[in-house]
Amino acid sequence: MKSYSINPMRYFLIAFLCCLTAHADSTRFVRAPYLQLATHDSIRIVWRTSGSSDPHVRFGSAVQNLTHHVAKEKILTRQHPSAGQAHPLFKDAPVDTYQFEVTITGLKPSETYYYAIYDGETRLTPEDASYRFKTHPVPGTEAPVYFWVVGDSGTGGKDQAAVHTAMVEHNQKKGKPLDLYIHVGDMAYQSGTNQEFSDRFFQMYEPTLRNTVCWASMGNHEGRTSKGSTGVGPYYDAYICPTQAEAGGLASGKEAFYSFDYGRTHFICLDSHDLDRRPSGEMAQWLKADLEKTQADFLIVYFHHPPYTKGSHDSDLEGQLIEMREHIMPILESGGVDLVFTGHSHIYERSMLIDGAYHTPSIGDGVVLDDGDGDPAGDGPYLKSEGLQPNNGTVSIVTGHGGTRNSRKGTIPFMKRIIVEHGSCLISISGNTLTGQMLNSQGVIRDTFSIVKKGTVKHAPLENPKLHPDYRPNPSKTAAPKTSAIPKGSMPLIDQGANWSYLAGAHPDGKPIAWTTPGFNLSSWKIGKAGFGYGDDDDATTFPKMKGSFQSVYLRSNFTLPLDAKDPQLGLAISYDDAFIAYINGHEVLRKGVGKGRGKKASNVGLHEADGKFDFFPLKEISEFLKPGKNVIAIEGHNAEINSSDFSLHPILLLTKG
Amino acid sequence: MSRNLILFLLLPQILFAHHDVQTTILELSKKIETRPTAELFYQRALEYRALRNALLAEEDLRAALKLDPNHRGALTALILVPENPQAMELAESFLAASADPQHQLEALYLIAQVAERSGDFQVALSSCAKIEESFSKFPSEISLLHSRLLLSEKKADKAAEVLKKAYEKHQSVVLRNAWIDASLSAGETTITLPLIEDEISSSRFRASWWIRRARASLILKRPQEARADLNAALLELNSRIQPDRPDLTLIADRGLALALLGSKALARRDLEQLKASTLSKSAYIILSSEIEAPGH
Numbered sequence: 004m005k006s007y008s009i010n011p012m013r014y015f016l017i018a019f020l021c022c023l024t025a026h027a028d029s030t031r032f033v034r035a036p037y038l039q040l041a042t043h044d045s046i047r048i049v050w051r052t053s054g055s056s057d058p059h060v061r062f063g064s065a066v067q068n069l070t071h072h073v074a075k076e077k078i079l080t081r082q083h084p085s086a087g088q089a090h091p092l093f094k095d096a097p098v099d100t101y102q103f104e105v106t107i108t109g110l111k112p113s114e115t116y117y118y119a120i121y122d123g124e125t126r127l128t129p130e131d132a133s134y135r136f137k138t139h140p141v142p143g144t145e146a147p148v149y150f151w152v153v154g155d156s157g158t159g160g161k162d163q164a165a166v167h168t169a170m171v172e173h174n175q176k177k178g179k180p181l182d183l184y185i186h187v188g189d190m191a192y193q194s195g196t197n198q199e200f201s202d203r204f205f206q207m208y209e210p211t212l213r214n215t216v217c218w219a220s221m222g223n224h225e226g227r228t229s230k231g232s233t234g235v236g237p238y239y240d241a242y243i244c245p246t247q248a249e250a251g252g253l254a255s256g257k258e259a260f261y262s263f264d265y266g267r268t269h270f271i272c273l274d275s276h277d278l279d280r281r282p283s284g285e286m287a288q289w290l291k292a293d294l295e296k297t298q299a300d301f302l303i304v305y306f307h308h309p310p311y312t313k314g315s316h317d318s319d320l321e322g323q324l325i326e327m328r329e330h331i332m333p334i335l336e337s338g339g340v341d342l343v344f345t346g347h348s349h350i351y352e353r354s355m356l357i358d359g360a361y362h363t364p365s366i367g368d369g370v371v372l373d374d375g376d377g378d379p380a381g382d383g384p385y386l387k388s389e390g391l392q393p394n395n396g397t398v399s400i401v402t403g404h405g406g407t408r409n410s411r412k413g414t415i416p417f418m419k420r421i422i423v424e425h426g427s428c429l430i431s432i433s434g435n436t437l438t439g440q441m442l443n444s445q446g447v448i449r450d451t452f453s454i455v456k457k458g459t460v461k462h463a464p465l466e467n468p469k470l471h472p473d474y475r476p477n478p479s480k481t482a483a484p485k486t487s488a489i490p491k492g493s494m495p496l497i498d499q500g501a502n503w504s505y506l507a508g509a510h511p512d513g514k515p516i517a518w519t520t521p522g523f524n525l526s527s528w529k530i531g532k533a534g535f536g537y538g539d540d541d542d543a544t545t546f547p548k549m550k551g552s553f554q555s556v557y558l559r560s561n562f563t564l565p566l567d568a569k570d571p572q573l574g575l576a577i578s579y580d581d582a583f584i585a586y587i588n589g590h591e592v593l594r595k596g597v598g599k600g601r602g603k604k605a606s607n608v609g610l611h612e613a614d615g616k617f618d619f620f621p622l623k624e625i626s627e628f629l630k631p632g633k634n635v636i637a638i639e640g641h642n643a644e645i646n647s648s649d650f651s652l653h654p655i656l657l658l659t660k661g
Numbered sequence: 662m663s664r665n666l667i668l669f670l671l672l673p674q675i676l677f678a679h680h681d682v683q684t685t686i687l688e689l690s691k692k693i694e695t696r697p698t699a700e701l702f703y704q705r706a707l708e709y710r711a712l713r714n715a716l717l718a719e720e721d722l723r724a725a726l727k728l729d730p731n732h733r734g735a736l737t738a739l740i741l742v743p744e745n746p747q748a749m750e751l752a753e754s755f756l757a758a759s760a761d762p763q764h765q766l767e768a769l770y771l772i773a774q775v776a777e778r779s780g781d782f783q784v785a786l787s788s789c790a791k792i793e794e795s796f797s798k799f800p801s802e803i804s805l806l807h808s809r810l811l812l813s814e815k816k817a818d819k820a821a822e823v824l825k826k827a828y829e830k831h832q833s834v835v836l837r838n839a840w841i842d843a844s845l846s847a848g849e850t851t852i853t854l855p856l857i858e859d860e861i862s863s864s865r866f867r868a869s870w871w872i873r874r875a876r877a878s879l880i881l882k883r884p885q886e887a888r889a890d891l892n893a894a895l896l897e898l899n900s901r902i903q904p905d906r907p908d909l910t911l912i913a914d915r916g917l918a919l920a921l922l923g924s925k926a927l928a929r930r931d932l933e934q935l936k937a938s939t940l941s942k943s944a945y946i947i948l949s950s951e952i953e954a955p956g957h
Contacts, residue, residue, distance in 0.1 A: 005819050052891070141940075168821050232800045233715055233800055246832070246833075247859065249833050250908060253834040253835055254832050254833055254834050255834070255835075256801055256831035256832055256833025256834075256835070256836065257801070257833070258832075262919075279802075281939055281940055281941065281944075282908070282910045282913075282938075282944060283940040283941040283942075283943050283944035284831075284908045284941075285801065285805060285835050287804060287837070287910065288835045288839075288910070289833070289834060289835045291869075291910045292834050292838060292869075293834075294865075295864050295866040295867070295870075296860075296863070297863060298865050313683055316681055317681065317682075320682070320712055320713075321682055321711045322710065322711050322712070322713045323714060325713070330909075330939075333903075333906060333907065333908040333909065334908050334910055336703070336908070337901045337903070337908035337911060338866075359903055359905070359906045361906050391865070394898070394901075394903060395787065405812070412681065412682075455868065461942060502712055502713070502714055504717070524694075525690075525717075526690035526691075526693050527687075527690055527691070527694065528690075529683060529686075529687060530683050530686060530709075530712060530714065530717075531683070559771060561717065561720075562716075563716070605920040627883060650948035
């Protein structure tokens, strides 16, 4: 077999020449021209230069015939705050940066125009047909739309470039230009600064951005420097999003969340990062009103934090993700959403046709309307009623695989495709059919599905849906504790499946019970969801290396005793195998199966099987250790044998009286 | 290929090798162990908060402030921790230490939020009023909070004034709808009714607008028209509400329709469902007052 090797010097030479070429083409631009806020009769063109210039724009219906002129006076200039202008750039932009924003109005709908940027008499953009824009169709009119969706791409690295190149080449091969581009956030790692935006977003996507509007949603990394409530920061400098329903939809008054129409498709962008996600919040109230108003045939929604994922993030554990699922998804589905795009989790995950999947943790029962693959060449497209009908089925897509390192930690039961490869999504809507494809960074289509809307389609959740083959239901996550001994009216202070700090494979630092006292430094401990263990397939946090290597696991958590609790009494419901000792605020309060000693000196450990049930133990004579407000519970679990086939520790702390 | 070149080519991947929240916590913990800084504690607090571990998050926020009492992120987050007994004290010290106008605005808003939370409406109202008097630009949330406080104090006409001004400034449909609602609470129909009619004729789902028109009809002593609108609203709402997993914004609408129809027991059931959720009181402030009202 012939082998290939790269000569490092040749690589550098090529890279150097590429840099020189790029530099020569964009000498005057800090950010080359890009499009924003297209409507059926207007467009914005934005660019940046280093140092002042005499900006003009020419445009027209042919490359060689730019008949219209926009004079300097009609171009908004933005600079560093030190320049004292009404609309300053964020303070991290260099002082000599000039951002120019031109609004071209009075255009014809669905029409292609060509443009050029000038500095005085000097033309800055080449005479090239790629410097063009196409206006939207009039909202509400029949028009096909083809768009690209990318997430979590902003590294400036080779994988991001490969994903972009694959899309460009695919569209060239198909002769199908994009109508628009959606980015679901994390487009400028690490903190969405001015420089990171220039290097990792604008430079990377420049050939696409010069002729395609990117409609963006803010990710958590941009959220480090930009703020949704004020609309201030490098993210808000980069994008001009509708606030006054300029492109359809309803006025949100904020760039953080907005909507727009393309023909009979309605697009909604939400800010899942730093705004109130509750149904009573301003964003959800706007969303409700916007959904009541739209008369579109298809509804596409995008935001950063996914309601369903087990990629690099876990939607069963993380607050923003849980809130988007529990609070926002019901509003979207009662409004008839078709497709939800998100990122944040670095993976491609595409759901079946689902509805009402708001549980935590996510379950597959009662939420799947169609468990097929949606592929016209496979199980057939997903069918829905004409127009937007409440709770008629949603496809949820995590497309956080746009450039940074991918990973997977589990399986959401109703996912149809889980692909750990770099890539992006291409969606086309024409007539009554929406077709979605995942294109990987090698240019290969890895997933295809369709939604066809025709007549009236009534769905009911499938009784026995065919869930993802990798999904393993976890009894500890779904079953209620099997014990009858818990006193009625008990209130969990630490619930089943709660998060605990834990230490496994080592013993705590310091004196034997120092780790059980308030104020102990837990910085080297991990956080995990109960139950803990291995070998019996009922644990949320597993220790695959425990067998044969260590016998003890340490758990610790804070709990809050209600300030008004009178003579409080506590109990521990615990599923355990084989033994444990429990402490409250540094005092031992319960010992089961540990003959003597504690920690690494624990001995005479007896055998006990958890059997998937919880044993209840009242914690007696502990009142002197308790205090109103914050308290600490610590539990050490021990296996009798180092080679035992399993280990379990799943505590629930209960307030049984008071 | 030399090791350096490999590193160079892989650098973006290494730099942006993102971890899950738990691994991030572990990495931050290691850094904190060797060289603790306020920012590291603050970053870890955000990760704990992402995991909904409020207690560990609070511990880290306090640790951050111990190292840097002026760390604004940590201070703001700690002030907003529910049931923090020191919240007002911290918010006031935040205000005292704020020289920058933007920081002053943030501090006043924090004071208003903490005061609303603790039921000290007068302090909250005066903070909102101060922001609106002193700053030409401020987020629309402040006007929404201000109007909510005024509605709680049964000053619907003042709430409508605040919202109208805010709507003229921000042009947000949320402010406009809240202004219409507050105006109806104040008994105003001349300006609001044509707006409501416009929305009824152009919306896909009309229940919330039928309810608003019913409120106007009741003010205008047209109970039959109100009843027809409320029944139509209930029909539409019930077709959209999933009994097991409802959209709570629709439950709020249904509760209000039921209360206006006089079905107060059923309305109360919807209200209890809203109260049991994580919704703020603003979601059911009008519903609560309609249930309390003597009857239409």
